[in-house]
Amino acid sequence: MGKEKKAKETSFLKDLLQMIKDLPYKGLLTGVLVTTIFLSLIQIVIADYLRVLMDSLVGENDFSMGMLGVMVLIFAVDLVLIYFRTLASEKYSEKNLKYLRKESTDKLMDTSVEEVEKAHSGDFISKLTNDLNKIQTFTKERVHNFIFVPLTAVLSLAYLLYLNWILTLISVAMIPVILVVSNIIGKPIGKKTTEYSEAMGKINTMNTEYIKGIEVVKAFHLNDRLMKKYTPEVENSVQKDTAVAKSKAFINSLSGIVSILPFFITFGFGAYFISIGDLTLGGLIAFTNLLNYLSFPLSQIPMLIGNGKGDLAAYKRVKSVINLSEERTGGKVLAFDENFRWEKQSDQEVIAIRNLSFTYPGATEPSLKNINISIKKNQQIALVGESGSGKTTLSKLLLGFYPVVSGKIEIGGKDLSDWNLKALRQNIAFVPQEVYLFPGDVEENIRYGKPEVGEGGIISAAEKAYAHGFIKNLDRGYHTVVGELGDRVSGGQKQRISLARAFLKDSNIVLLDEATSALDNESESLIQKALDSELKEKTSIIIAHRLSTIKDADEIIVLKDGEIVGTGSHLELIKSNGYYRSLYQKQMENGKREAM
Numbered sequence: 071m072g073k074e075k076k077a078k079e080t081s082f083l084k085d086l087l088q089m090i091k092d093l094p095y096k097g098l099l100t101g102v103l104v105t106t107i108f109l110s111l112i113q114i115v116i117a118d119y120l121r122v123l124m125d126s127l128v129g130e131n132d133f134s135m136g137m138l139g140v141m142v143l144i145f146a147v148d149l150v151l152i153y154f155r156t157l158a159s160e161k162y163s164e165k166n167l168k169y170l171r172k173e174s175t176d177k178l179m180d181t182s183v184e185e186v187e188k189a190h191s192g193d194f195i196s197k198l199t200n201d202l203n204k205i206q207t208f209t210k211e212r213v214h215n216f217i218f219v220p221l222t223a224v225l226s227l228a229y230l231l232y233l234n235w236i237l238t239l240i241s242v243a244m245i246p247v248i249l250v251v252s253n254i255i256g257k258p259i260g261k262k263t264t265e266y267s268e269a270m271g272k273i274n275t276m277n278t279e280y281i282k283g284i285e286v287v288k289a290f291h292l293n294d295r296l297m298k299k300y301t302p303e304v305e306n307s308v309q310k311d312t313a314v315a316k317s318k319a320f321i322n323s324l325s326g327i328v329s330i331l332p333f334f335i336t337f338g339f340g341a342y343f344i345s346i347g348d349l350t351l352g353g354l355i356a357f358t359n360l361l362n363y364l365s366f367p368l369s370q371i372p373m374l375i376g377n378g379k380g381d382l383a384a385y386k387r388v389k390s391v392i393n394l395s396e397e398r399t400g401g402k403v404l405a406f407d408e409n410f411r412w413e414k415q416s417d418q419e420v421i422a423i424r425n426l427s428f429t430y431p432g433a434t435e436p437s438l439k440n441i442n443i444s445i446k447k448n449q450q451i452a453l454v455g456e457s458g459s460g461k462t463t464l465s466k467l468l469l470g471f472y473p474v475v476s477g478k479i480e481i482g483g484k485d486l487s488d489w490n491l492k493a494l495r496q497n498i499a500f501v502p503q504e505v506y507l508f509p510g511d512v513e514e515n516i517r518y519g520k521p522e523v524g525e526g527g528i529i530s531a532a533e534k535a536y537a538h539g540f541i542k543n544l545d546r547g548y549h550t551v552v553g554e555l556g557d558r559v560s561g562g563q564k565q566r567i568s569l570a571r572a573f574l575k576d577s578n579i580v581l582l583d584e585a586t587s588a589l590d591n592e593s594e595s596l597i598q599k600a601l602d603s604e605l606k607e608k609t610s611i612i613i614a615h616r617l618s619t620i621k622d623a624d625e626i627i628v629l630k631d632g633e634i635v636g637t638g639s640h641l642e643l644i645k646s647n648g649y650y651r652s653l654y655q656k657q658m659e660n661g662k663r664e665a666m
């Protein structure tokens with residue numbers, strides 16, 4: 071128990087050193103630290119020279135104007151050192167911020183979907199903004215103080231001891247007690263800062279969701295209800311922030327005591343020494359002045375520890391992003407157009423799913439149970455089923471977003487775990503349920519499908535997706551910036567841009583997850599035609615809610631609660647599968663009702 075406590079106490083300094091060791095740009099850090107050491111030394115030189123000047127003024131030494139010149143020179147050196155230390159600190163901070171930003175964003179790109187889905191985007195945003203800002207402050211304004219403060223204190227102490235050791239010992243006797251107390255008070259700051267950062271993460275998450283769902287919020291008059299959820303979270307974050315502020319305020323006032331206490335003691339005992347003739351008034355003034363050089367840095371220590379703990383907590387949160395595990399990078403790089411067996415054998419299985427079961431990490435119920443599917447070259451398979459039946463989960467597994475643990479998936483005759491993930495995804499054109507348009511213009515958003523393609527290729531892909539018409543009518547056509555579109559572009563139009571991107575990719579496997587769900591009936595039937603001709607030469611899996619859109623698929627697989635409960639063509643299923651028939655009838659009735 072005792073050992074554990076001691077380990078915790080020493081862990082702050084250890085962790086802090088580790089953080090400094092982890093951060094790159096050691097050359098700049100060395101620059102910061104070397105100038106800091108000289109700055110610390112020059113404080114003692116300044117203090118001592120002031121003492122010499124003072125002694126001259128009270129008549130103990132001879133005074134000359136040259137002495138003032140020396141003083142000016144010392145101050146000039148001090149200023150030059152401050153200039154270079156500030157410059158090095160700014161550069162060190164700026165470069166580290168850039169480095170941490172890049173490392174964390176790169177890691178977000180390289181980590182698995184599984185890792186990203188575990189946390190909420192709001193918390194990631196909080197880590198990449200608030201917490202990174204704290205590290206910026208640490209590298210810019212604080213790191214040098216971890217050398218400057220203790221070193222100046224030690225040098226001042228040595229100098230004071232040399233000047234009058236008895237008075238020094240008396241003056242500083244209380245300081246160790248205050249330091250221990252301040253360390254105890256400073257201890258919870260790290261924990262409180264982490265709690266505050268977590269609370270901010272939650273608020274960011276809520277803000278993101280509310281902005282995304284603003285239309286629903288307005289349409290359902292959810293403001294009051296959502297505020298009921300939001301307000302306690304804001305109050306919680308304010309409470310956490312107040313807790314941090316209280317600890318800091320306490321530490322600040324303690325810092326005040328640390329800086330004043332030695333003066334009271336010195337004046338008291340100094341007066342006594344003067345009364346018995348052991349000290350002159352000039353000596354006491356010089357001593358008190360020098361004591362400043364000890365008490366000021368010491369007074370900074372509690373604050374330094376408190377802030378350092380907060381910075382360390384922020385660093386740990388940023389580190390948790392940098393430490394996310396990377397997706398596996400090895401595996402075979404296969405391409406479907408290079409001597410694959412199915413190039414010669416048209417009936418060959420492109421995708422084989424055997425005895426596949428899957429449970430999300432941390433979930434208790436499996437989302438897929440004993441799935442067996444065989445998809446031949448250029449076959450069009452439709453996955454249907456009610457919400458939550460496991461359709462999207464299957465597409466996530468096909469894309470290698472989650473590892474297959476039970477059963478197996480083979481693509482091109484190779485086990486998915488043998489595939490290189492980038493190569494695998496290169497061979498699959500995927501249109502997700504939620505459409506994403508990235509920062510940039512419309513053309514760029516389509517071009518992501520095949521970066522090397524020319525303008526003609528982009529227009530032709532847009533035409534196939536029935537997007538060309540509305541794009542060319544935008545203010546700046548294909549060069550309209552997505553941000554400028556804001557919410558002025560409809561869900562269906564976004565979906566058509568997303569489809570154009572997938573058409574442009576021209577992969578052998580096409581995976582559409584509700585890719586036409588936001589389209590009106592007319593656009594959908596047009597796109598359906600485009601899809602039919604596009605998908606003729608492709609192996610495709612189409613996930614659809616609207617059964618009318620997949621009636622012509624070669625095979626329809628019906629999922630219910632993660633299990634396959636029917637397989638066959640639309641007509642076969644209507645005849646023989648009660649569950650499919652009821653799904654179809656329900657949709658027909660709904661369709662009729664909507665049409666009325």
Ligand SMILES: Nc1ncnc2c1ncn2[C@@H]1O[C@H](COP(=O)(O)OP(=O)(O)OP(=O)(O)O)[C@@H](O)[C@H]1O
Nearest residue numbers: 187430433437455456457458459460461462463464
């Ligand atoms: N990341 C996740 N972690 C845990 N459980 C999940 C996760 N994603 C989905 N699930 C669960 O897995 C089951 C299948 O979900 P899935 O998204 O595959 O259904 P779906 O058929 O695609 O539904 P929908 O048509 O509504 O998109 C559901 O019970 C869902 O709650």
